[in-house]
Amino acid sequence: MEYFDWTSSVFHSVPYPVTCTTRGADLTQDTVVVLCPPQCTQWRMSVFGTGVYAAVSSICGAAVHRGILGPAGGPVRVHRLQGRHNYISSYAHGIHSQALSHWTASFSLTSRWNNFDCQMDIAMVIDSSSNIGQRRFNLQKNFIAKLAAMLRVGPIGPHIGLIQASDSPRTEFLLTNYTQPKELLFAIKELAYLGGDSNTGKAIMHTAETFFSQENGGRRGHPRVMMVLIDGWPSDDLDQAAMLARESGINVFLVSVAKPAPEELSMVRDKDFMKKAVCKDNGFFSYPIPSWFSTTKHIRPLIQRLCSLDGLLCSKTCYNSVNIGFLIDGSSSVGDGNFQLVLEFLAGIARSFEISDVGAHIGAVQFTYEQRLEFGLSDYSNKDDAINALRRISYMSGGTSTGSAISYTTQNLFRRTGPGRNFLIVVTDGQSYDDVRGPAMAAHKQGITIFSVGVAWAPLDDLKAMSSEPKDSHTFFTREFSGLSEFIPLVVRGICKDFTENN
Numbered sequence: 001m002e003y004f005d006w007t008s009s010v011f012h013s014v015p016y017p018v019t020c021t022t023r024g025a026d027l028t029q030d031t032v033v034v035l036c037p038p039q040c041t042q043w044r045m046s047v048f049g050t051g052v053y054a055a056v057s058s059i060c061g062a063a064v065h066r067g068i069l070g071p072a073g074g075p076v077r078v079h080r081l082q083g084r085h086n087y088i089s090s091y092a093h094g095i096h097s098q099a100l101s102h103w104t105a106s107f108s109l110t111s112r113w114n115n116f117d118c119q120m121d122i123a124m125v126i127d128s129s130s131n132i133g134q135r136r137f138n139l140q141k142n143f144i145a146k147l148a149a150m151l152r153v154g155p156i157g158p159h160i161g162l163i164q165a166s167d168s169p170r171t172e173f174l175l176t177n178y179t180q181p182k183e184l185l186f187a188i189k190e191l192a193y194l195g196g197d198s199n200t201g202k203a204i205m206h207t208a209e210t211f212f213s214q215e216n217g218g219r220r221g222h223p224r225v226m227m228v229l230i231d232g233w234p235s236d237d238l239d240q241a242a243m244l245a246r247e248s249g250i251n252v253f254l255v256s257v258a259k260p261a262p263e264e265l266s267m268v269r270d271k272d273f274m275k276k277a278v279c280k281d282n283g284f285f286s287y288p289i290p291s292w293f294s295t296t297k298h299i300r301p302l303i304q305r306l307c308s309l310d311g312l313l314c315s316k317t318c319y320n321s322v323n324i325g326f327l328i329d330g331s332s333s334v335g336d337g338n339f340q341l342v343l344e345f346l347a348g349i350a351r352s353f354e355i356s357d358v359g360a361h362i363g364a365v366q367f368t369y370e371q372r373l374e375f376g377l378s379d380y381s382n383k384d385d386a387i388n389a390l391r392r393i394s395y396m397s398g399g400t401s402t403g404s405a406i407s408y409t410t411q412n413l414f415r416r417t418g419p420g421r422n423f424l425i426v427v428t429d430g431q432s433y434d435d436v437r438g439p440a441m442a443a444h445k446q447g448i449t450i451f452s453v454g455v456a457w458a459p460l461d462d463l464k465a466m467s468s469e470p471k472d473s474h475t476f477f478t479r480e481f482s483g484l485s486e487f488i489p490l491v492v493r494g495i496c497k498d499f500t501e502n503n
Helices: 059-066 133-151 181-189 200-211 239-247 262-267 273-277 296-306 336-351 383-391 402-412 437-445 460-466 481-502
Strands: 031-036 052-054 074-087 090-092 095-097 100-111 121-127 159-165 170-173 224-231 250-257 286-289 323-329 361-367 371-375 422-428 448-455 475-478
Touching (some): 031 059, 052 074, 059 095, 059 100, 074 371, 121 200, 133 159, 133 181, 133 224, 133 296, 200 239, 200 250, 239 273, 273 286, 323 336, 336 383, 336 422, 336 481, 361 383, 361 402, 371 383, 402 460, 422 460, 422 481, 437 460, 448 460, 448 481, 460 475
Parallel strands (some): 224 250, 250 286, 323 422, 448 475
Antiparallel strands (some): 074 100, 090 095, 361 371
């Protein structure tokens, strides 16, 4: 069997050459692929931080420290982030990174092409009917082997499972059975042809019902993709199965090979089967291929679609798609004990969402007269780390300038665009010393939905001035900090309602 060279670039641009001492601050794009030269460890490179690096750090030095760049050099993807406090010192891979109390900008790194690039759970539903025949079945196996090779499965990258469509669907392997490329390719090579009817609807239904469950290896927060291959046309109806898949947050792609000839159309039960099967009938989820003998050139464009996070419309639920900023009053009137109750309240909200690299994101800003970015939306890629970071926030103590804090958060936390996806939860216990209306209106215009949560002496007029419309469903008030926990399900429900209406 011919295997595809999975080291080749799938759809990334040509890397931009840099030197061993080029700093993160020297780059202007938010995300860029750079090419580090060989033997950078022989240079004196300054690196500040661990995982997230201060922008004054050497990019290539940080990449060596991170473990994604070896002595031979190579491409590295750089992601610009906001500035932060307390960059941590550590020793790794021969590089000693230094601590830094604060810097105005940061960056993180991933390798240019690794299995971080396509963190999907992918179910491949292949045609094993009498319609396809043994010869074309083998060509289909070769095609999906090349596809799987280029996708590059891995423990934290894409996972692939496989189902054969015939009289009855047969699960050949689950998402977590093979997380090493060689094992997966061998499993595909060993697939046996079944024959029988092309009951694709049954196979989609079977896959949608249980295949992506956590018991079967589905990962929380990872988009669910079902790629269905059909030779010719299906023997059964796809409507109900496709509807279940959509309602379950599964992105169904239909790859139709050798579509029916005009003289065969009278034998096709439903001529619109492609439109009905896919996640959305917008051209993105339907992929026709003329013949099994010309599939190789379609692998790259098909992968580009499967891995296009923004294009996977059916997986976007509020729980895995929102960016939530917490704006926390750290003024003297709150007090340390009550501040901990606020953090527990916010942790309760965060716990309801699927926080991950490809899921929901949270960030936090604390304010008095001044503002402090505690952590950004991209700083933590899993729920436990994000919630632990929230709980570790230290109480500032000081005055109350809520308006300035909203402006700061709008500019520094919500840099990524996403109308209907950005939410700000403001928690305050008193009167602001500055105007809140102007900054709140500016945030609303930027597409940020604000929920105001007031405690004790927070004026209701200020809370409503900050809140998004309708004011009553975006404004909460309690006399006691201990009452905050009652608002957790209401705020979560409100976020999901807004998300659903705007997406």
